[in-house]
Amino acid sequence: MLPEIVLLFSAFMVFLGGILLISTKNLMHSCIFLLMCLFGVAGVYASLGAEFLAVTQIIVYIGGIVILMLFAVMLTGGKEFISRLHKVLNLAPLMGDKSTYMKGSIVGLIIFGGLSAFFYQLLKVLPLKEQQVSDYKIIGHSLLTDNLLAFELSSFLLLGALIGAAIIAKPEKVSESKPTDI
Amino acid sequence: MFEKAYLCLLMASFLFALGFAVIFIRKSIIAILIGLELLLNAAAITFMTFNRYVVGKSDGQVFSLFIIMVAAAEAAVVLAIVIRLFQTKESIHVDEMSELKN
Numbered sequence: 555m556l557p558e559i560v561l562l563f564s565a566f567m568v569f570l571g572g573i574l575l576i577s578t579k580n581l582m583h584s585c586i587f588l589l590m591c592l593f594g595v596a597g598v599y600a601s602l603g604a605e606f607l608a609v610t611q612i613i614v615y616i617g618g619i620v621i622l623m624l625f626a627v628m629l630t631g632g633k634e635f636i637s638r639l640h641k642v643l644n645l646a647p648l649m650g651d652k653s654t655y656m657k658g659s660i661v662g663l664i665i666f667g668g669l670s671a672f673f674y675q676l677l678k679v680l681p682l683k684e685q686q687v688s689d690y691k692i693i694g695h696s697l698l699t700d701n702l703l704a705f706e707l708s709s710f711l712l713l714g715a716l717i718g719a720a721i722i723a724k725p726e727k728v729s730e731s732k733p734t735d736i
Numbered sequence: 737m738f739e740k741a742y743l744c745l746l747m748a749s750f751l752f753a754l755g756f757a758v759i760f761i762r763k764s765i766i767a768i769l770i771g772l773e774l775l776l777n778a779a780a781i782t783f784m785t786f787n788r789y790v791v792g793k794s795d796g797q798v799f800s801l802f803i804i805m806v807a808a809a810e811a812a813v814v815l816a817i818v819i820r821l822f823q824t825k826e827s828i829h830v831d832e833m834s835e836l837k838n
Contacts, residue, residue: 561740568747572754572774581767588770591751595777598744602788604797607804614804619773619811626766626815630822645831650761662757669749674742682737685792693801696794704798708805715809719816725823 557601564597576658579649581627589620603687737789744785752778765818765828769811776807 571590578584592615599608646654688696697705751774758771780800787796822828 558740561743565743565747569750572750575770576754576758576761581764584767584770588773591774592777594747595751595781598747598781599784599800602744602784604784604788604800607784607797607800610801610804614808615773618808622811622815623766623769626818629819630766630828645829646763648762648764648829649767650763654761654763658757658760661760662753665756666749666753669752670746673745673749677738677742677745680790682741682789684737685788685790687788687792688794688797693794693797696798697801701798704802708802711809712805715813719812722813723816723819 557603560597561601564594564601567591567594567597581649582624584649585620585623585627588623589616592616592620606690606693741785741789744781748778748781748785750778751775751781763830765814765821765830768830769814769818772814773807773811776803779803 568591571587571594575584575587575591578587592611596608596611596615599605599611650658755771755774755778758774759768762768762771780803783796783799783803787793787800818828821833825832
């Protein structure tokens with residue numbers, strides 16, 4: 555009974571958060587609704603019996619990525635920021651206008667319809683059965699035996715991403731002001 | 737059981753379509769990164785659902801863990817690039833990043 559309630563509640567959070575995320579015009583609010591959406595995804599994992607994955611999702615996404623995104627939004631001007639080039643180059647506004655919303659909703663509806671029809675047909679064919687999902691002990695064992703290569707490569711990837719991000723974001727120390735080529 | 741599995745997969749397809757729509761609609765790099773995270777989450781939910789209802793054991797769960805790890809690494813690098821671009825060009829609009837176009 556409890557997993558069903560958790561699943562329904564998290565489905566509500568995912569759908570509502572997604573709709574609000576795409577309809578708001580404020581980047582900061584968009585990040586907050588992304589947080590709501592990701593919390594719903596963590597609830598889905600918990601209802602599917604993968605507690606370890608749910609906790610990892612909360613720690614990594616909500617504790618890490620969304621906070622990082624909020625910092626990036628604040629460092630790049632926030633909602634008051636309006637580029638001085640918009641008028642000159644006649645660009646679409648930063649959060650989209652009518653034509654981009656039209657394009658995006660057409661693409662989204664086509665993908666949603668296609669994928670949901672495909673999954674419906676697929677689930678009809680497959681033999682469904684509630685399988686036993688491994689707990690954290692078995693996952694840890696499998697990470698260090700069967701999936702050892704991927705585990706080590708992921709540690710290299712994270713190290714490379716860390717060093718690369720630090721080097722890319724380092725402020726440049728040039729004395730002369732660079733002319734903007736616009 | 738069919739309903740529960742189909743609800744999970746419906747959520748995954750909703751998140752995937754939403755991610756694509758966000759990438760098409762927004763013109764800000766950070767908003768496009770949000771769309772990318774939604775796409776990765778849709779893939780992870782699909783792995784976990786099929787792990788629960790078809791395959792069993794731990795394989796899909798490990799795949800979802802690696803997807804979360806890749807998403808974290810990619811978000812860090814993309815946000816560093818965004819901050820760097822804002823220092824040099826004072827903008828996060830994708831259409832203004834056109835040095836390599838011609």
